[in-house]
Amino acid sequence: MKFFSFWRSLASFRVRIALSLKNVPAEIVFVDLDANAHRADDYRRINPQMALPALVENDGTVLFQSLAILEYLEEKHPEPPLLPADPLGRARVRALALMVACEGHPLLVPRVRQYLDHELNLRDTQQAAWRRHWTVETLAALEGHLAGHKATGQFCHGDQPTFADICMVGHVSIALTQQIKLSPWPTVRRIHETAMALPAFAKAHPLAQPDTPEAMRPKAT
Numbered sequence: 136m137k138f139f140s141f142w143r144s145l146a147s148f149r150v151r152i153a154l155s156l157k158n159v160p161a162e163i164v165f166v167d168l169d170a171n172a173h174r175a176d177d178y179r180r181i182n183p184q185m186a187l188p189a190l191v192e193n194d195g196t197v198l199f200q201s202l203a204i205l206e207y208l209e210e211k212h213p214e215p216p217l218l219p220a221d222p223l224g225r226a227r228v229r230a231l232a233l234m235v236a237c238e239g240h241p242l243l244v245p246r247v248r249q250y251l252d253h254e255l256n257l258r259d260t261q262q263a264a265w266r267r268h269w270t271v272e273t274l275a276a277l278e279g280h281l282a283g284h285k286a287t288g289q290f291c292h293g294d295q296p297t298f299a300d301i302c303m304v305g306h307v308s309i310a311l312t313q314q315i316k317l318s319p320w321p322t323v324r325r326i327h328e329t330a331m332a333l334p335a336f337a338k339a340h341p342l343a344q345p346d347t348p349e350a351m352r353p354k355a356t
């Protein structure tokens with residue numbers, strides 16, 4: 136399989152975590168969003184939406200949209216399960232994942248940011264306010280659903296990671312990039328710490344990728 140990824144892409148981060156948890160090997164093809172490589176013909180032929188990630192199966196079938204890819208991996212490689220066994224649990228996990236992947240994240244992707252910048256001519260401070268607003272809204276909504284819910288455990292749902300944690304950690308990473316302190320959302324913060332302590336999550340982190348710019352990597356202390 137070929138996996139088209141970019142270090143900073145949060146949708147790619149989700150698929151990296153799932154590939155790693157399920158121990159599925161894939162050859163990584165780096166697509167530099169900053170150089171607009173996702174808009175070049177080579178990648179456009181793979182995903183006409185010009186968005187990352189994409190996963191190309193050995194027979195050439197192209198999978199796109201990170202949650203559809205997660206569902207595919209879950210069906211093809213059921214162990215370890217990343218969805219609960221019961222229908223109500225699956226609905227909750229998918230809903231938490233969708234809050235990030237279909238509500239919060241789309242407002243922060245490069246094409247939206249470029250539109251705010253180039254077409255609407257918003258100042259840097261206005262663009263930063265936009266990013267912060269939608270990041271915080273999603274954190275607050277996640278906390279509202281997670282805090283005190285009987286199904287919330289060490290992770291978003293029970294004591295094993297699921298799609299919900301996979302999506303949530305990316306959202307928290309974008310909050311941290313914006314220097315947003317997590318103290319108003321203690322359940323989100325706790326689960327983020329628990330998840331990021333797992334090697335599959337840690338090694339999938341945007342700042343730990345082969346294509347992460349050297350200047351962005353955490354410095355050894």
Ligand SMILES: N[C@@H](CCC(=O)N[C@@H](CS)C(=O)NCC(=O)O)C(=O)O
Nearest residue numbers: 144145146186187200201244245246
């Ligand atoms: N809903 C899509 C989001 C895809 C997406 O927007 N990916 C970003 C990177 S995280 C991208 O490639 N953006 C390119 C752009 O906005 O021009 C998914 O979950 O796969």
